Amino acid sequence: MTLAASPARERVVRPKRPRHLSEAMRCETAFRLILSECLEEVATNHEALSSGDPTALHQTRIALTRLKAAIAFYGPMVADSEWTRLKSELKWLSAYLGATRDLDVAIENSKGLPEERMLMTARTDAFEALREALQSDRYWQWFDGMWDWVGSGPWTTRQDPRAAQRRAVPVSVFHARRLARWHGKLCHKSRGLQGMGKNKRHRVRLASKRLRYAIEFSEGGLPADVYASWRDVLKHLRKGQQLLGELNDDEVRRKLFESADALDQGADEGKAGHQRVHERKRKSQLLRRAAAIYRKIAE
Known part of the structure; x- marks a missing residue:
């Protein structure tokens, strides 16, 4: 069960910044830039997504898929206990996003057919559950936790030579x-x-x-x-x-x-x-x- 976030709670606005990878850039720097771009995309679409916009839903899912792809790509360099916890929370969020998105696609493919009304009703129910998740403290704790992990998670301070080498490649x-x-x-x-x-x-x-x-x-x-x-x-x-x-x-x-x-x-x-x-x-x-x-x- 999720708890509704306090309406008075103010979110920290992080400025959007361009991503510029270069051949000589260290992997740890590149990873931070890529993940920041993904999280900024999630933040940009949050308001429209919470209002029920199907396009914002699609873009958010793409951003999160890209985020997971980047983490998998950098693999051992960033794997740590904090990501294990955040990954579990992301799975919780993705279930709500996926259920609503599946219905959006089914509705688009059923225009004018008898089942369209049934799908619209199911979509309303699925979105209400998604909106509750997006407004919960659990969601914001995950989102803020992702930013903290990208910037200063356990993976950034491992001192063994192999970990340091991975960050510097x-x-x-x-x-x-x-x-x-x-x-x-x-x-x-x-x-x-x-x-x-x-x-x-x-x-x-x-x-x-x-x-x-x-x-x-x-x-x-x-x-x-x-x-x-x-x-x-x-x-x-x-x-x-x-x-x-x-x-x-x-x-x-x-x-x-x-x-x-x-x-x-x-x-x-x-x-x-x-x-x-x-x-x-x-x-x-x-x-x-x-x-x-x-x-x-x-x-």
Whole structure:
């Protein structure tokens, strides 16, 4: 159960600052800049999100996904007990954001259909729960805790030689090595995409997002010719992520209808059967296109 934050409580306004990575920049500096950008995006969208704006919701989720990708990218350098606690709180927040966003997508894909009203009602309930979370002390403690952790968390003061070395590695060296590793892992995971189950396919989608954001983070931190080759990969990643996203949206929408017995209530058996045939055909087409994209990524 969450507690409502005091209406009189004033928030500290942190000025937005541009992110400029350079090849010689230390990894600890780059990490702080990237995470600050993500948190500033969350802060920028907070008021509109609390008012129910679907675009602000989408942008907040992207910012938090980018935040998690950056933390995973820098891995051992920033892993500590405080992040473990903050990660648990982020999971709590993401559950509310995800439930509302899933309904927004389902509503957009159901315009003019009988189930649209049912989805709108569910969205109202989900958003009320999200707004309560956004106005709670628990949320603000997490948000302020993230800023404190980025600036002065336990990871910043580890004195062992290996930890100090990780913080001091130049961006150009670390990013080149890390991007190559993540790219190799994605290529391995995406093999046989057309025959994958939804869980493995979901992991490919998550790995795609992370690599995409890692490449975007690396702009300015790699030599121009090196980054140019990653830009080609980025172009394919965006296409692949879109296709896998459409597959995921279809799956979420189908689950929402099944949980509400929407097919039984709003369609006869013949119509439902026709819908299943259409869904299988669409899934096959999307998977075929996605598999072709991921083959290009692996080239």
